Amino acid sequence: MANRLANKVALISGGARGQGAAEARMFVAEGASVVIGDVLDDQGAARAAELNRGAAKARAHYLHLDVTKAEDWNRAVEAAQTQFGGLDVLVNNAGILSLANVEQGTEEEWDRVSAVNQKGVWLGMKTAAPAMRKRGGGSIINISSIYGLIGSGGSAAYHASKGAVRILTKTAAIEFGPDKIRVNSVHPGVIRTPMLEALEREAIISLINNLPIAREGSVDEIAYGVLFLASDEASYMTGSELVIDGGYTSL
Numbered sequence: 001m002a003n004r005l006a007n008k009v010a011l012i013s014g015g016a017r018g019q020g021a022a023e024a025r026m027f028v029a030e031g032a033s034v035v036i037g038d039v040l041d042d043q044g045a046a047r048a049a050e051l052n053r054g055a056a057k058a059r060a061h062y063l064h065l066d067v068t069k070a071e072d073w074n075r076a077v078e079a080a081q082t083q084f085g086g087l088d089v090l091v092n093n094a095g096i097l098s099l100a101n102v103e104q105g106t107e108e109e110w111d112r113v114s115a116v117n118q119k120g121v122w123l124g125m126k127t128a129a130p131a132m133r134k135r136g137g138g139s140i141i142n143i144s145s146i147y148g149l150i151g152s153g154g155s156a157a158y159h160a161s162k163g164a165v166r167i168l169t170k171t172a173a174i175e176f177g178p179d180k181i182r183v184n185s186v187h188p189g190v191i192r193t194p195m196l197e198a199l200e201r202e203a204i205i206s207l208i209n210n211l212p213i214a215r216e217g218s219v220d221e222i223a224y225g226v227l228f229l230a231s232d233e234a235s236y237m238t239g240s241e242l243v244i245d246g247g248y249t250s251l
């Protein structure tokens, strides 16, 4: 099927690389126009240029978006409206990993992870909702993690932030239901992206070896799920958790 997002405008945070970049590519291929926001300006601009190459009309636009800053979100939503005429889809994808457990973690690390992974998602929804209302509805996809569903004995701040995203998604789904704005969370397992470079290769191998699907997932395997939630095919889904984890949470 093609054009599953025809005439839709999407904003993807953290779209300069990894899963967000794959989502931007897939969204444009399916007919959407996409605003990519990130703090990695060179990579983000290159990504947008790549997506626009050879196109008669630009379908991707990059701008600097630090998800912890309300004024950056205002500019990002405004860019979707001025560049492409409105906003229909928000993917709250930006995130950072921290490995420290409860005892080792510092207050500074806790605050930083919470600001990006948790506050950033709230600010994104808060800023995007009025623009989506103007279009008669929309779809918000919040990228949580399997670490928002289960514990691991480390990554304390990360687990807390991703668990927060899971439940924030449900309360936003209730709040925005009457506005026809759907809100769902996605819970990736072990996905091959630059984020995993913080982990030793042996640690990754031991994580994936016992999975029912015993390998890392690819960025496209997440992007397909996000694409589905963004599209009208998911018109009866809100407040849900889409787990894409090779069976990790079934163990």
Ligand SMILES: NC(=O)c1ccc[n+]([C@@H]2O[C@H](COP(=O)([O-])OP(=O)(O)OC[C@H]3O[C@@H](n4cnc5c(N)ncnc54)[C@H](O)[C@@H]3O)[C@@H](O)[C@H]2O)c1
Binding pocket: 013, 014, 015, 016, 017, 018, 019, 020, 037, 038, 039, 040, 065, 066, 067, 068, 092, 093, 094, 095, 096, 097, 116, 143, 144, 145, 146, 187, 188, 189, 190, 191, 192, 193, 194, 195, 196
């Ligand atoms: N890779 C995995 O195994 C995995 C598993 C579960 C969940 N996730 C989640 O998936 C999402 C995407 O991660 P990824 O795997 O593509 O990793 P990644 O590190 O490649 O991508 C994360 C992106 O977020 C951006 N970002 C970081 N801080 C930001 C900020 N303050 N403002 C705007 N952008 C910011 C980064 O610059 C980067 O482009 C994250 O929310 C992550 O927590 C990843």
